[in-house]
Amino acid sequence: MARTVAPVYDPQLIEPKWRAAWKQAGLFRVSEESTKPKFYNLVMFPYPSGPLHMGHFRNYVIGDALARYKVMRGFNVLNPFGWDAFGLPAENAAIKSGIPPRVSIEGNIAISKHELDIMGVLYAWDREVTTCNDDYYRWTQWLFLKFVEWGLAYKHKAAVNWCPKDNTVLANEQIVNGVCWRCGTKPTKKELEQWFFKITAYAQRLLDDLSKLDRWPERVKVMQANWIGRSEGAELDFAVEGDRQLKVFTTRPDTVFGATFMVIAPEHELVSRIVTAEQRAGVDAYIERTKAETEIERLSTEHEKTGVFTGAYALNPFSNERVPIWVADYVLATYGTGAIMGVPAHDARDFEFATKYRLPIRPVIGTPGEPVARTLTAAVESHDGVLTNSGPYDGLAVNQAIDQITAEAERRGIGKRTITFRLRDWLISRQRYWGVPIPVIYCPDHGIVPVPQDQLPVRLPEQVEFRSDGQNPLLHTPAFVNTTCPQCGKPARRETDTMDTFVDSSWYFLRYTSPHYEQGPFDKAIADFWMPVDQYIGGIEHAILHLLYSRFFMKALFDAKMVSVDEPFAALFSQGMIQRNGAVMAKSKGNGIAPDDMVARYGADTARVYELFIGPPEFDAEWNDRGVDGVARFLNRVWRLTVGEEDDATATTGAGVTREALTRKLHETIEKVTHDVDAFRFNTAVSALMELTNLMQDYIQGGGARDEAWERVCGDLARLLAPFAPHLAEELWARTGGASLCAFSPWPEAAADQLQRSVVTVVVQVDGRLRDRIELPAGIGEAEARARALQSANVARALDGRPVTRAVFVVDRLINLVTR
C-alpha cells in the first residue's frame, strides 16, 4: 500500500497543512443567501491584554467545536470574532512604558490571532470587529446620540463611585465586593456631573423577559433578577412639624402601627431642614463621620448600626402617634425614598437599631389565640399571623392588611402602592483617555450640544502625552478640547470623558452581522437575518455586567424599530474556569500554560480534546498534565489503528469482536456523540469515542478484517472526531478516501436497524437484589424470561425454596422475582 503520510502520529507534520486547507476553502465564510438554516455561534470577544493561555482556550475550543459540528449538521454558521480593545490596561501600560495603547493592542491582537490559528480555532475573519477602530466607535458614538435623542442618556450631578487609583468613576455594577472590579481599590464618593444611561426605564422588562430565556443558566437569571431587585410595597407620607412631609417606602405597610421611630439617610435633603437647634451640632458631626466612613469602615463585615436623633418628630398617619426622627447611615439615600419607618418588632435591622438606642419595640403581628410576647429577642419578619395593636385592622391577616392599609392611604391621599427597584441607572462617563469620546460639545450659550451625525466620528487623538498624575491626557490636548459650537460657531469645549468600555461590548454582536456597513451601525435586514445569537458562550464573570447591558441595548434598539428581536442571546452557556495548582489559571499567578508549548509538545488536537475531556464544561476543572498524556495516547491509538502503518504484530488475543458488534458500537457512538454535543457534554462525547476506539483495537487484535465495514467505521470515526480533533480527522478522512474536506462532510447518522441487538443481557433480581445476569434473545416475553431466570443456580439459592409471589419485568433489561 502506498503511503503518503508519516508512519507515526506527528501533529507537527499534519496540522499546518489542514489549517491552510480550511482557510482556502473558507470554512466559516458565510452569506445571507444560503438556504440552510442559520446558526449564529458566538464566543465572548476578549480584551487583547497579552498572550492567551489554556484557561482562555476552553471558551474558544468549545465554541469552535460547536461551530464545526453545526456546519456538518447542515447549518449556515456565522462564527465571528473580534476585540474589546478600549480600556484601562492598555492606557496604564502606556503611562508606565510609553508605548501607545494602539501599538500594544495591535501587538497583542497579532499574538492572539497566531495562538488561535495554531490551535485550529477558526473564525469568519472577514467580519473581525475591533472596538477601538474608528469605523466601529463612530457607530458607538452614533448610538450614544440616539440614546440622547430617545431620552435614554442624560447628564446628571450625583454622588458617584470614584476609584482613586484608576482616577475614574465606576458604575454600580463595577463595584464588586465593595471594591473596584478592576484594581481592587475601595471607591470613594464624589459629587460629579456625569453621563448616565437610563437602564432603570427597562427594569421591569429586563426582569420579566428573563422568563423567556429558557436556554440560559438558572444561576445567571437569578443573579440578574437579584440585581434588578424588584420590591412591591407602598409609599406612606408622615407629617413632620412645620408642614413638611416625610415619605417612606415600605414593603410592610401592615406594620405601620408598629412604627416607633423614623430613620432618614444622612444625605437626605430634609435633614438640614428639620434638625432642631440643640441637635444640629451632633447631627452635623454624624454626617461628617459617615462620609469618612464610606471609605474606611462601612465595608467591614461587622458593621454596627449608628445614628443620631434630629430632635424632630413625625406624625404616624394611621395611629396619630408622635415618633422621633433619627438619622442613620443604614438607610440608603439611593434606595426607595431615602427614609424608612422603623418597625423594630418586625424588621431585624430596625430591631438592632432600637435595641441599641433604647427605642420602643411594639409587636403588631401575632398568632391568634396566643398572647403577644412582652419582650422580643428578635424581630418577627414572617408573613404568618394576624394584626394586633393596630386599631381597626386588628385580626386581619398580613396580606389582607397590606392591601387594606395601602388602599386607605390612597383614599386619604397620604400614600400609594409602588414598586421599587434596586437597579440604578448606568453611569457611563469615564475620566480616562483610551475609550470612545463622548460626542458632545459644551457651548457657553447653548449648553450641551450633541455633535451632529455627519461630523462623526469624534476621533480620539492618538498623539497625546501620558501623565504620571493619572489625569486624562485629553484635558491637556487643546487641539481636541477646543472646538466650536455646532449651533452658533462660537468657541466651545469638547467633552473629555470617554465611555465605559461596556458600552462598546453592548452591541458588537450586531456589528458582526454587517461589519463594513457605512450607513449605520448595522444593516437592519442583515441583523434581522442573523439575530438573535443562537448560542453565546462565555465566562460567568459577565453574568450581570455585560449580559445585562447588552439586553438593555437590544430592548432600546427594538423599541426604536432598529432590530426585530428584543433579546440578543437565545441561549447562553457559561463555561467553568481552568485551575492549576489550586488556583485559576492566570498570567498573574504564573500557572498558565501557553498554547505554543502545548502545540509544540502534543499538537493542537491533543490540547483541544483535553480541554473538552477535562470535565463537565460548566464546572471549574483542575488541569492535570497526566490527563493530557492520556488524551495524547488516545489520539495516537486512533492514528495507529486507522492511518498509520498496519500493525504487523496482530497478536490474536481472542478478544473476538465480531463485525456486527463493531458496527453496532459505531452506531451507538454516533447516537451518543450527537446527543452529547447537542447537550454540551463534550467530556462524555470524547469518552464515547475512546470506547469506540478501544473496541476497534479489540477487533483488530482479535483478527478482524480491514474490510468495507472497517472502512465505514474509520470514515465515520473521522467525522465524529472532526469537531474536536479536526486535523487528525482530516488526515483520517483523506486516508479513507473521503471526498472534499471532512469539515464540510455531513455528520453521520445512526441507523436504527444497526442499533438492534439479537441477544441482550438481562439482570435477574430476587426481592430487588441482583442475583444473576442471563443472556436472552432480544424482545423475549415475561413468561419465558421468568422460566429462564428460574433455571439459574444463583437464583435458586437466593429463593431458598420460597415461592415467587409476583415478578416485575422490564423487557430487555431485568426481571425481579418477588417472594414477599
Place this chain on the structure above:
RNA sequence: GCGGCUGUGGUGAAAUCGGUAAACACGCCAGGUUCAGGGCCUGGUGAGCGCAAGCUCUUGGAGGUUCAAGUCCUCUCAGCCGCACCA
C-alpha cells in the same frame, strides 16, 4: 442573613425515563515487549469476608415512598459561588 449550585473510588468523573453504581481517563499493581525511554500491549484495581463459588456493605448523614432509589419526598450536615443594612 437571602438566593443559587455541588457532595459518588486514591484522583477527574459516568450513570439520557426510578431498572446492572463507578463507563471513560488519570494513578497504582503485575506481566509482556526486536523495551534507551515518561513508548506500546495484556491483565488487575470501591471496601470487607472467603481457597473458591459467592456473600455483605457502599453515591455527605438520618428517615420515608417503591418490587427496585445516586436519581423521587421530608429533615439535616458540609463546601463553593453570587448578593449583601435594598426597608
